[in-house]
Amino acid sequence: MRLVPFLTAILVTVGLYLLVFERDELMAFAKAETTTPATEETTSPPAGQPAPNAMRVVVLRSDASEIDSAVVLRGQTRAIRQVDVRSETTSTVLSEPKRKGAFVTAGDMLCELDPGTRPAQLAEAKARKAQAESSMPEAQARLEEAKARLEEALINNNAAQKLAETGYASETRRISTQAAVSSAEAGIKSAEAGLETSRASIEAATAAVAAAQREIDRLTIEAPFQGLLESDTAELGSLMQPGSLCATIIQLNPIKVVGYVPETAVNRVQVGALAGAELATGLQVQGRVTFLSRSADPNTRTFEVEITVDNPELLIRDGQTATIAISSDGAKAHRLPQSALTLNNDGKLGVRTVGPGNVVAFVPVEVVRDTPLGVWLTGLPETADVIVVGQDFVIEGVTVEPTWREASE
Numbered sequence: 369m370r371l372v373p374f375l376t377a378i379l380v381t382v383g384l385y386l387l388v389f390e391r392d393e394l395m396a397f398a399k400a401e402t403t404t405p406a407t408e409e410t411t412s413p414p415a416g417q418p419a420p421n422a423m424r425v426v427v428l429r430s431d432a433s434e435i436d437s438a439v440v441l442r443g444q445t446r447a448i449r450q451v452d453v454r455s456e457t458t459s460t461v462l463s464e465p466k467r468k469g470a471f472v473t474a475g476d477m478l479c480e481l482d483p484g485t486r487p488a489q490l491a492e493a494k495a496r497k498a499q500a501e502s503s504m505p506e507a508q509a510r511l512e513e514a515k516a517r518l519e520e521a522l523i524n525n526n527a528a529q530k531l532a533e534t535g536y537a538s539e540t541r542r543i544s545t546q547a548a549v550s551s552a553e554a555g556i557k558s559a560e561a562g563l564e565t566s567r568a569s570i571e572a573a574t575a576a577v578a579a580a581q582r583e584i585d586r587l588t589i590e591a592p593f594q595g596l597l598e599s600d601t602a603e604l605g606s607l608m609q610p611g612s613l614c615a616t617i618i619q620l621n622p623i624k625v626v627g628y629v630p631e632t633a634v635n636r637v638q639v640g641a642l643a644g645a646e647l648a649t650g651l652q653v654q655g656r657v658t659f660l661s662r663s664a665d666p667n668t669r670t671f672e673v674e675i676t677v678d679n680p681e682l683l684i685r686d687g688q689t690a691t692i693a694i695s696s697d698g699a700k701a702h703r704l705p706q707s708a709l710t711l712n713n714d715g716k717l718g719v720r721t722v723g724p725g726n727v728v729a730f731v732p733v734e735v736v737r738d739t740p741l742g743v744w745l746t747g748l749p750e751t752a753d754v755i756v757v758g759q760d761f762v763i764e765g766v767t768v769e770p771t772w773r774e775a776s777e
Contacts, residue, residue: 424769722770
């Protein structure tokens with residue numbers, strides 16, 4: 369028969385369930401069962417003495433201390449600027465390459481390209497511009513001449529009309545003078561059109577000169593800012609096309625230290641706050657917060673923060689790991705062993721304390737800083753009696769028998 373092992377497994381399962389998920393109810397039931405009935409004669413313990421069956425725990429009396437509640441993060445260094453300098457035209461490289469690691473200043477030549485026929489195209493554009501500009505005086509003279517003819521035609525037409533009204537001129541003459549006025553007006557419109565054509569020719573020629581000059585300027589690729597070459601410049605004789613890489617430049621002074629703040633601590637970080645960082649090499653630097661993201665990373669729910677640090681000797685490199693501490697307002701906190709932390713039935717982080725009458729209470733806390741000597745916690749009163757041994761074996765409301773431990777132990 370296999371009935372006995374089956375029943376044994378069921379009893380063990382039920383016992384584990386009650387012990388893990390119904391611990392509070394089980395302990396309360398056990399306490400009620402062990403309590404002596406009121407009808408029986410009992411001897412109560414003296415006032416201030418724990419019950420004979422009280423749980424023994426170790427209690428630490430902790431006093432709050434003022435600490436600088438700095439926000440500590442993990443991050444890395446990042447160049448303040450990094451750019452890939454690329455070609456904007458097609459040609460071959462004429463200059464010798466500069467090797468990576470070289471220091472360059474703004475305006476230094478990185479790559480020089482073969483001009484080809486571009487100088488001739490520029491000269492042709494300038495000649496067309498000169499030709500267009502030379503036609504402008506002639507067009508203006510034609511317009512002035514047309515205006516003079518119109519003025520003369522208006523005078524003749526006015527005189528012919530007055531003579532025709534008095535009978536001293538024929539109707540044919542009057543019609544002839546009117547035709548002359550219309551012809552002069554048409555001449556003005558033609559001269560104005562010619563002048564606009566000359567102006568348009570000059571503007572087109574000017575644009576052609578600027579385009580040809582811009583194409584020549586693209587033959588010299590210069591450094592946009594002061595920094596270090598992170599790669600060799602393009603090799604002599606290589607063909608460059610629009611978008612081809614000439615060189616990569618980074619600027620390391622100043623340099624950024626980038627970290628990510630959890631959403632629980634983002635309100636404790638302010639732009640302009642003093643911050644420090646310790647690199648993996650042991651180098652310690654200081655700077656200030658210059659950027660705090662307003663949008664959280666969708667995957668980690670953290671906010672990017674940047675600290676700008678001076679790096680005149682270029683001792684800090686791009687991509688080094690750093691531990692960041694951002695200063696924040698000070699606060700009262702207790703330093704307790706990390707083992708004293710526990711969770712209540714709702715999953716809240718806290719510690720269990722001993723109150724009046726040696727009764728256990730649960731106090732929610734917040735971790736401010738983690739150190740090798742313990743964790744700094746807020747949420748406790750100025751002085752608190754914290755259970756540091758046995759806190760996971762008692763619940764709120766039970767009476768315990770405390771053993772006191774010094775804070776230095």
